[in-house]
Amino acid sequence: xxxxxxxxxxxxxxxxxxxxxxxxxxxxxxxxxxxxxxxxxxxxxxxxxxxxxxxxxxxxxxxxxxxxxxxxxxxxxxxxxxxxxxxxxxx
Numbered sequence: 001x002x003x004x005x006x007x008x009x010x011x012x013x014x015x016x017x018x019x020x021x022x023x024x025x026x027x028x029x030x031x032x033x034x035x036x037x038x039x040x041x042x043x044x045x046x047x048x049x050x051x052x053x054x055x056x057x058x059x060x061x062x063x064x065x066x067x068x069x070x071x072x073x074x075x076x077x078x079x080x081x082x083x084x085x086x087x088x089x090x091x
Contacts, residue, residue, distance in 0.1 A: 045069050
């Protein structure tokens with residue numbers, strides 16, 4: 001799954017690159033938080049995309065767009081979290 005594989009690896013890599021101490025427990029909490037938000041985010045984009053299918057886009061293309069937008073949001077959330085994590089460490 002995207003969160004368990006790609007994002008978990010990205011999170012570890014970003015923490016290493018920024019030399020931030022991110023414990024396995026903290027990583028699990030971040031992934032659990034993202035997982036909890038996932039359904040709402042997908043529903044939000046599905047609602048926004050509802051008219052696109054009506055104007056000729058296929059279900060598959062709309063679904064791909066929703067998935068890509070959701071993935072982008074997840075990566076942005078991780079980057080925001082890491083920026084905040086660094087600020088906490090510097091304080």
